[in-house]
Amino acid sequence: MTDPAHPQSEDTKVLDLAQLTDLLERVFLRAGASPDVAAILARNCAGCERDGAASHGIFRIPGYLSSIASGWVDPRAQPRVEDIGAAMVRVDAMNGFAQPALAAARSLVLAKVRDAGAAVLAIRNSHHFSALWPDVEPFADEGLLAISMTNSFACAVPHGAQSPVFGTNPIAYAAPRLGGPPLVADLATSSMSNGDVQIAAREGRQLPQGYAVDGEGRPTTDPQTVLDSGALLTFGGHKGSAISLMIELLGAALTGGQFSFEVDWSAYPGAQTPHTGQLFIVIDPDRGNPGNFAARAETLVERLLDAGMSRLPGTRRYQQREKSERSGIAIPLAAYQRLEQLAAD
Amino acid sequence: MTDPAHPQSEDTKVLDLAQLTDLLERVFLRAGASPDVAAILARNCAGCERDGAASHGIFRIPGYLSSIASGWVDPRAQPRVEDIGAAMVRVDAMNGFAQPALAAARSLVLAKVRDAGAAVLAIRNSHHFSALWPDVEPFADEGLLAISMTNSFACAVPHGAQSPVFGTNPIAYAAPRLGGPPLVADLATSSMSNGDVQIAAREGRQLPQGYAVDGEGRPTTDPQTVLDSGALLTFGGHKGSAISLMIELLGAALTGGQFSFEVDWSAYPGAQTPHTGQLFIVIDPDRGNPGNFAARAETLVERLLDAGMSRLPGTRRYQQREKSERSGIAIPLAAYQRLEQLAAD
Numbered sequence: 019m020t021d022p023a024h025p026q027s028e029d030t031k032v033l034d035l036a037q038l039t040d041l042l043e044r045v046f047l048r049a050g051a052s053p054d055v056a057a058i059l060a061r062n063c064a065g066c067e068r069d070g071a072a073s074h075g076i077f078r079i080p081g082y083l084s085s086i087a088s089g090w091v092d093p094r095a096q097p098r099v100e101d102i103g104a105a106m107v108r109v110d111a112m113n114g115f116a117q118p119a120l121a122a123a124r125s126l127v128l129a130k131v132r133d134a135g136a137a138v139l140a141i142r143n144s145h146h147f148s149a150l151w152p153d154v155e156p157f158a159d160e161g162l163l164a165i166s167m168t169n170s171f172a173c174a175v176p177h178g179a180q181s182p183v184f185g186t187n188p189i190a191y192a193a194p195r196l197g198g199p200p201l202v203a204d205l206a207t208s209s210m211s212n213g214d215v216q217i218a219a220r221e222g223r224q225l226p227q228g229y230a231v232d233g234e235g236r237p238t239t240d241p242q243t244v245l246d247s248g249a250l251l252t253f254g255g256h257k258g259s260a261i262s263l264m265i266e267l268l269g270a271a272l273t274g275g276q277f278s279f280e281v282d283w284s285a286y287p288g289a290q291t292p293h294t295g296q297l298f299i300v301i302d303p304d305r306g307n308p309g310n311f312a313a314r315a316e317t318l319v320e321r322l323l324d325a326g327m328s329r330l331p332g333t334r335r336y337q338q339r340e341k342s343e344r345s346g347i348a349i350p351l352a353a354y355q356r357l358e359q360l361a362a363d
Numbered sequence: 364m365t366d367p368a369h370p371q372s373e374d375t376k377v378l379d380l381a382q383l384t385d386l387l388e389r390v391f392l393r394a395g396a397s398p399d400v401a402a403i404l405a406r407n408c409a410g411c412e413r414d415g416a417a418s419h420g421i422f423r424i425p426g427y428l429s430s431i432a433s434g435w436v437d438p439r440a441q442p443r444v445e446d447i448g449a450a451m452v453r454v455d456a457m458n459g460f461a462q463p464a465l466a467a468a469r470s471l472v473l474a475k476v477r478d479a480g481a482a483v484l485a486i487r488n489s490h491h492f493s494a495l496w497p498d499v500e501p502f503a504d505e506g507l508l509a510i511s512m513t514n515s516f517a518c519a520v521p522h523g524a525q526s527p528v529f530g531t532n533p534i535a536y537a538a539p540r541l542g543g544p545p546l547v548a549d550l551a552t553s554s555m556s557n558g559d560v561q562i563a564a565r566e567g568r569q570l571p572q573g574y575a576v577d578g579e580g581r582p583t584t585d586p587q588t589v590l591d592s593g594a595l596l597t598f599g600g601h602k603g604s605a606i607s608l609m610i611e612l613l614g615a616a617l618t619g620g621q622f623s624f625e626v627d628w629s630a631y632p633g634a635q636t637p638h639t640g641q642l643f644i645v646i647d648p649d650r651g652n653p654g655n656f657a658a659r660a661e662t663l664v665e666r667l668l669d670a671g672m673s674r675l676p677g678t679r680r681y682q683q684r685e686k687s688e689r690s691g692i693a694i695p696l697a698a699y700q701r702l703e704q705l706a707a708d
Contacts, residue, residue: 105450106480106650135451136483136644140651163617165609180671193612201612203605254599260548260676261606263667264510267538267546271659272508274652279666297651299481299644305451306485306642307619314616321624322608326525331605 031354032346038076039064044361045079049086051093058117062152068347070338073213074149076353081290082147083360090289091115091145097122105134108274111144116168116296119144120153127300131162135305139298142274145291146170150190151204151335153298158192158200161312163303165191169269170292171281174208174250177259180235182249185278185292186211187265193303195315203331207262208250215241215250268297376699377691383421384409389706390424394431396438403462407497413692415683418558419494421698426635427492428705435634436460436490442467450479453619456489461513461641464489465498472645476507480650484643485618490636491515495535496549496680502645503537503545506657510536510644514614515637516626519553519595522604525580527594530623530637531556532610538648540660548676552607553595560586560595613642 033041039060046056059082067075086093095114099122102108107126111119119141130137146168157164170185188211190204209229218225219241232238233247244250252259270277275295283289303311319330349357378386384405391401404427412420431438440459444467447453452471456464464486475482491513502509515530533556535549554574563570564586577583578592589595597604615622620640628634648656664675694702 102650103480103647104478105475105482106647108651130450133449134479135448136481137450138481138646138651142652163612176667176670176672178672178674179667183666183670183672189606191609191612193609193616201608203609205602205605207602253602257550257552257598257603260550261534263546263663263676264536264538264548266663267508267536267660271538271656271663272646272648272651274655277659277663277666301483301617302448302451303617305447306453306483306617307487310619311616314622315612318608318611318616318622321528321622322521322524325521325528327521327523327528329523331608 029351030348031351032348033354034346035064035068035342038067038347038349041357041361042076042079045357046082046093048361048363049083049093051086052096054121055093055095055115055118058121059115062117062148064347065152066149067349068339068342069335070342071149071151071335073211073217076349076357077213077217078147079357079360084288085145085147085291088283088286088288090283090286091291091293099123099126101126105130105137107137107139109139109141109144111141113143113293114145115291116141116144116146117148117153120296120298127298128160128162131300131302136299136301139300140273140295141297142295143293144275144296145293146296147291149204150188151192151202151332153296154190154192154204155200155202157300158194158202161194161302161304163191163193163301163311165189165299166296167265167269168296169266169275169278169294170212171283171294172249172279173212174252174262175231175235176263177252177256183279184208184252184259184262184266185294186250187262187269187278189261189265193315194312195319196312197316197319199332199336201315201319201331202335205253207252207258207265209253210250215244219245270295273297374696375693376696377693378699379691380409380413380687383412383692383694386702386706387421387424390702391427391438393706393708394428394438396431397441399466400438400440400460400463403466404460407462407493409692410497411494412694413684413687414680415687416494416496416680418556418562421694421702422558422562423492424702424705429633430490430492430636433628433631433633435628435631436636436638444468444471446471450475450482452482452484454484454486454489456486458488458638459490460636461486461489461491462493462498465641465643472643473505473507476645476647481644481646484645485640486642487619487640488638489620489641490638491641492636494549495533496537496547496677498641498643499535499537499549500545500547503539503547506539506647506649508536508538508646508648508656510534511641512610512614513641514611514620514623514639515557516639517594517624518557519597519607520576520580521608522597522601528624529553529597529604529607529611530639531595532607532614532623534606534610538660539657540664541657542661542664544677544681546660546664546676547680550598552597552603552610554598555595560589564590615640618642
């Protein structure tokens with residue numbers, strides 16, 4: 019398979035995960051991030067690249083740096099964690115990135131889930147600029163079931179509306195299973211992700227029919243038109259739109275974050291990171307079904323494979339991860355050199 | 364608007380909600396339900412009829428009675444509620460209906476949410492044969508945010524598979540708002556609900572293209588073919604399929620209920636009620652965003668209306684409800700007479 023983000027080329031540099039993480043950490047440090055934030059963002063971004071999630075790997079670095087340079091996001095923010103109930107934790111990300119806010123709250127959330135059976139983590143005043151699956155997969159590694167959702171910036175037109183109100187509004191979940199790595203799904207509730215629109219624009223590819231509209235609400239397949247003045251549609255008609263609405267309510271109204279349509283970065287040229295909120299629901303699934311959840315999940319997986327489903331949620335990432343662990347992560351040489359330059363500047 | 368379940372006719376009987384509830388309660392009692400179960404199912408079914416949810420109103424009564432008569436579901440079951448954590452409640456519905464199990468656990472769940480900030484309710488060994496919105500809307504009336512999901516019986520083909528594994532697997536949520544009744548969405552993650560397939564078959568209408576397949580996996584638009592040997596598809600391609608999978612994991616694996624594909628009523632001719640599980644996640648949204656959730660939800664609603672969205676989730680039901688409260692619930696005379704007969708037999 020040709021990786022759309024990295025056209026095949028002889029001119030690649032092969033790194034292992036630690037090397038790529040180290041390089042990206044130096045890039046974030048050089049851009050002004052605190053050591054904690056740099057380490058967390060580097061690990062996240064390198065993990066996306068390793069797993070073949072092209073639209074959230076090193077492709078995102080210019081966006082991170084541009085947003086940091088604009089002053090829109092604070093790369094040195096220290097999240098403030100509040101314990102607000104036996105099953106609830108709030109975090110003010112202090113206008114920093116969402117992943118350090120999650121990291122700051124994670125041990126408290128885990129303790130609550132172990133104790134109470136379930137917990138909600140509400141992060142606000144946060145910037146999420148990556149995939150959601152890296153946030154939920156580690157919970158499943160602990161035997162827990164996690165759901166997360168985040169809103170972004172107005173780029174998707176609700177079903178029945180004429181202008182964008184919702185963000186790409188992804189939802190992700192991770193569930194442990196007995197016979198293999200966790201089931202991890204991560205889906206934008208817009209017709210596609212902004213990252214994939216950007217990649218299509220860069221590569222001159224058209225979007226599928228029915229995914230997007232131009233500035234006047236007319237159907238378009240041109241990615242640059244969408245980026246400049248158009249909008250995506252939500253996926254799956256009124257049903258996908260109802261789920262995207264739920265994500266605005268849970269990701270923003272419930273956390274105290276901004277709605278996607280409230281994100282206004284006009285005073286920060288170069289800003290690209292949506293400043294909203296993120297919600298987690300984490301459940302100890304063995305509490306509901308004593309000692310049995312992972313085995314039951316495996317029974318479901320077996321039935322899905324029997325029914326001819328060739329790819330489970332997460333399969334493609336795990337395959338790419340294994341390949342990267344075996345053969346390293348191949349990065350176009352020009353991109354590698356640019357990263358080294360950014361780390362050294 | 365013509366109600367598709369009740370073609371316009373002079374031959375209607377008009378009842379108010381209390382009269383219809385009383386009639387249905389007598390029908391359920393006569394069918395062998397315990398007084399508690401009869402009252403809960405009657406209120407649920409009459410409420411669906413009042414709100415214009417044709418596929419879950421009195422249309423469902425023959426299915427309830429057939430399932431009860433088959434011995435497949437116990438209409439006298441007494442649910443067993445277990446308090447299993449500060450944020451988690453389990454209920455064994457004892458092979459009865461899901462709504463009495465919810466009713467039995469509701470006050471404990473509410474107390475936990477008020478105390479801990481959030482709670483999960485896991486119902487298993489239960490039959491859900493109605494809409495989900497009547498289950499979640501009352502939580503929003505209490506100022507809480509509720510999500511529920513339930514799996515059903517194998518009738519939907521997962522994306523990429525060749526045979527049905529998932530049920531219609533609905534998910535519903537309800538959220539309070541300041542300026543009006545709660546936002547309540549309820550969507551099957553199959554391309555449509557079984558109730559709507561049944562209504563289309565009864566009325567001789569074809570299904571939309573791309574919604575269903577026949578017994579050999581070929582596309583079909585014939586509802587009877589779907590009911591006899593075919594299957595629905597999931598909504599929204601691989602994304603809707605991933606959400607339907609999440610509902611199998613949460614509705615069944617996490618609760619201890621059966622997966623949709625495990626429902627085997629072959630020894631119970633006439634059985635129609637899926638015997639699976641149901642999950643609730645209930646959150647105090649003012650804990651995440653102190654004292655402000657409903658006002659923020661209203662801000663979002665205003666923006667959606669400004670963007671041209673004419674119908675919010677739940678709007679059509681609220682309009683029909685108001686009409687029913689004003690003018691009564693009109694039922695075809697033949698259907699009314701049949702219900703009176705069932706109540707008296």
